[in-house]
Amino acid sequence: MSASESWIDKIYNKLTAPQTIKICGYSALVLFFGSISLGVIIAAAFGPGGYNIIDNWISDLGNHNITPAPFLLDLAVISAGLLLFPFHLYLEKYLAPIPRVPEDLPAPPRMAYRLMSLGFFFNGLGSVGMIGVGVFSEDRDIAGLHFVFSVILFGSFAIGAIFLGLRFSFIRQDLIPKPFNFIVGLYGLCVPLPVGIIAALNVFGETGIAKLMEWIIFFVLIGLIVPIFISSLRHAEKQLQIKK
Amino acid sequence: MDKKESTENWIARAYNKLTAPQTIKICGYAVMAFYIGLLLIGVLIAATLHPGGYTVWDNWISDLGSIEHTPAPYLYDIACAAAGILSMPFIFYQEKHIAPIPRSPEDLPAPHRMTYRGIGLAFFFTLLGNFFYIFVGIFSGDRNYYDLHNIFSYLTFGFYAFGTLFFGFTLIVARQKLVPRPWNYIIGSIGMVAPFTVAILNVIDSTPLREWALLWAIMGFVIPVVLFTLRHAGKLEQEGSK
Secondary structure, X not given: OOOOOOHHHHHHHHHOOHHHXXXXXXXXXXXXXXXXXXXXXXXXXXXXXOOOOOOOXXXXXXXXXXXXXXXXXXXHHHHHHHHHHHHHHHHHHHHOOOOOOHHHOOOOOHHHHHXXXXXXXXXXXXXXXXXXXXXXXXXXXXXXXXXXXHHHHHXXXXXXXXXXXXXXXXXXXXXXXXXXXXXXXXXXXXXXXXXXXXXXXXXXXXXXXXXXXXXXXXXXXXXXXXXXXXXXXXXXXXXXXXXO | OOOOOOXXXXXXXXXXXXXXXXXXXXXXXXXXXXHHHHHHHHHHHHHHHOOOOOOOOOOOHHHHHOOOOOOOOHHHHHHHHHHHHHXXXXXXXXXXXXXXXXXXXXXXXXXXXXXXXXXXXXXHHHHHHHHHHHHHHHOOHHHOHHHHHHHHHHHHHHHHHHHHXXXXXXXXXXXXXXXXXXXXXXXXXXXXXXXXXXXXXXXXXXXXXXXXXXXXXXXHHHHHHHXXXXXXXXXXXXXXXX
């Protein structure tokens, strides 16, 4: 299945190797949740005006006027954005495998390829949004790019969740075992986009709960990404064991 | 590989019917006649028989579907609905032949992963563009309830612009037999650049001529691809009859 013809294929195979997934997975979990949690605690305890999720945007964690450690949010989102890329490739590779040798047959139905190409595209775009949010943080918000990348981040992950949800719910796969695939799939299909739309209406309408809604869509997306992430790590672990 | 799509259930059977060369030929010639024919006749009638006249720099495309601008608004409504419906089998056929899925060892080797990605995205955006185009005709200028005509117009043009972007990209990067070299590079480049650029110009500042330019940019990509697809379907049909 892994004919490595060109340097691009070699990089692709390296990136989607179970060992890479394990390293990236644990690093992303530690860096992202560690930095975000630490960022919130530092901002709440040492920030001049304090910090809470009702009165502050997530992006405020990257503003030196609100927290003494704005680099923590930048670190969290840039590292997570980069470390998620191998995961998008890994998910696509195993949820829409392309037969390369006769032993790889039978291939999944065409819908699996359609859904995963869309899932890969939107989740990849979400990762680009994450990196952009970190690079153009509130302290470096050139030409309103921070807001643009924030919209790309949340919008792309919310749309990508639909395609992943469909893939997990309706087409056979061995990444998330039954019945968890239905729970995760239906959650991805039904929750992130409607909540994202409600959050967007509040943010663009500048309502009193806009900041809280941004945190809610953040938690909703975490609620989808983390189980998929952990299942992928489990799957990668199994692949390593099979190789041994 | 082309003929070996599974025939297990009714969905697979419908898919095979929809992507049969015969269906593609019928839909292809019908869409050419209906859409281009009705669009041209619609413009001619509006320009010559309506007291206010009709020009592409003063009138929106949608004016062709409004009784205030033409004595025959139904022509454009039929053109939109027909184009939306009859174009649908094309994207299924193009997807099937540009990114075939191996079902047996004889079908190997499979295309590169990038081909599946590109055509998957092109399929999604183009199919939605086709779907919304039907509603542009249903909710025409005369039946613009709740501003639905404008909403569906934006959706149609937006999805087509993204669809041609990804389709053009796929034609360039994929090894495929639908659009032969060097035409794939020329048509692919047009698809990647022209519609998306004109769409952005329309987002910045929309004028009737810019809206028409967007339609021409999309047609400049779609018509050659449809012609090559018809040629491919014709060849397949000949091979099948032998």
